[in-house]
Amino acid sequence: MTALLFAAQRLSAMVLALAVAVHLATILYASHAGLTAGAILARTHGNVAFATFYGLFVVAVAVHAPIGLLNILREWTPWRGRTLDFALVLFALMLLLLGFRAVVAVYA
Amino acid sequence: MSATLDVAIWRGTEDGHFQSFAVPRREHQTVLDVVTEVQRHFDPTLSYRFACRVGMCGSCAMVVNGRPRWTCRTRVSEVAEGDRLKLEPLRNLTIVKDLAVEMTDFFDKWKDARGYFEPGPAPETDFAVVPPETRERQTANAGIECIGCGVCYSACDVVAWDQDYLGPAALNRAWTLVNDVRDRGQTERIDAVATDAGCHACHTHMSCTQFCPKQIAPTYAIAGLKRAVMKRAFGGGG
Numbered sequence: 001m002t003a004l005l006f007a008a009q010r011l012s013a014m015v016l017a018l019a020v021a022v023h024l025a026t027i028l029y030a031s032h033a034g035l036t037a038g039a040i041l042a043r044t045h046g047n048v049a050f051a052t053f054y055g056l057f058v059v060a061v062a063v064h065a066p067i068g069l070l071n072i073l074r075e076w077t078p079w080r081g082r083t084l085d086f087a088l089v090l091f092a093l094m095l096l097l098l099g100f101r102a103v104v105a106v107y108a
Numbered sequence: 109m110s111a112t113l114d115v116a117i118w119r120g121t122e123d124g125h126f127q128s129f130a131v132p133r134r135e136h137q138t139v140l141d142v143v144t145e146v147q148r149h150f151d152p153t154l155s156y157r158f159a160c161r162v163g164m165c166g167s168c169a170m171v172v173n174g175r176p177r178w179t180c181r182t183r184v185s186e187v188a189e190g191d192r193l194k195l196e197p198l199r200n201l202t203i204v205k206d207l208a209v210e211m212t213d214f215f216d217k218w219k220d221a222r223g224y225f226e227p228g229p230a231p232e233t234d235f236a237v238v239p240p241e242t243r244e245r246q247t248a249n250a251g252i253e254c255i256g257c258g259v260c261y262s263a264c265d266v267v268a269w270d271q272d273y274l275g276p277a278a279l280n281r282a283w284t285l286v287n288d289v290r291d292r293g294q295t296e297r298i299d300a301v302a303t304d305a306g307c308h309a310c311h312t313h314m315s316c317t318q319f320c321p322k323q324i325a326p327t328y329a330i331a332g333l334k335r336a337v338m339k340r341a342f343g344g345g346g
Contacts, residue, residue, distance in 0.1 A: 003341035006308045006334070074304065075269040 005067050012064035019057040044106045051107040058099030066092040109133060110191050115142055118196045121203045139179035140168050142193060156207035166255030170207050171196040176262040178321040198262035214258050217274045222300045223281035226293025236290045248287040251280045251329050253322050260316035260326055272305040276316035276326035279307055283329035286336055298340050307333040
């Protein structure tokens with residue numbers, strides 16, 4: 001792995017450590033408070049802080065997961081080279097697309 | 109302690125088999141003593157490798173009861189399971205025959221990791237003064253006693269998964285040279301260890317550190333290389 005990918009994976013892991021903790025705390029709060037889907041959406045609609053936080057979460061996932069998957073595939077399969085890189089860039093774009101689609105759905 | 113040891117020794121190459129020998133058990137006997145006794149008194153065709161017999165040359169490493177060890181400094185009493193010894197060639201290296209493995213890949217990777225001193229185009233003409241108390245000298249000292257036995261390479265899961273991985277010994281050697289203040293080949297060395305097969309492939313399982321018979325910690329050397337690569341990549345020198 002290049003130095004850049006190594007640094008990107010470590011930095012995205014730091015973001016994810018915080019983001020996952022906040023995400024889990026939010027789920028616990030919502031379920032303990034007995035919030036309905038409508039009540040949750042009422043809080044998230046138009047909430048810039050919410051959209052920014054989950055937007056950052058999505059970017060961190062889209063950076064972190066493909067690099068980890070790249071390492072796993074290199075170690076456990078003979079797949080190497082540009083086709084592997086290309087496939088993982090596509091995977092990253094898919095995560096970004098699906099992630100931002102979800103963020104927009106609960107923000108807008 | 110019973111009178112004999114039940115010794116199972118790997119014979120042949122990759123598709124070989126275990127052969128059992130009943131070897132007299134002796135006080136203070138080493139595993140290498142057992143192998144030598146088998147070759148001298150039971151089967152002269154048994155192939156294995158040794159030289160110094162005192163833990164300096166690094167040539168007698170084998171897998172003993174599932175764990176890689178230097179056999180000349182390993183007493184039977186410390187490792188026998190009851191009266192049984194199971195001896196295999198080192199993992200992750202091609203078997204030449206019986207207990208002897210081909211070490212070429214292992215040492216080629218030292219070269220690939222630039223694990224040799226590079227004096228630069230204009231070497232110093234006088235002796236270099238490297239104070240023993242400096243951080244660089246002490247860091248190099250921590251890894252400099254490697255005898256190239258291959259135990260760490262045999263113990264490493266990442267080598268088992270990825271035959272291109274440089275391995276703990278080569279990376280440890282590179283780290284000692286990164287800390288050699290006289291060396292002038294650092295840019296090329298950092299580039300050499302920052303490839304897909306280099307220090308970033310390490311999973312920090314620490315098997316190398318656990319099994320190194322010289323109590324060297326290649327895991328920490330590899331962590332040092334990761335820091336050095338980051339420093340160089342993001343403009344902090346190193």
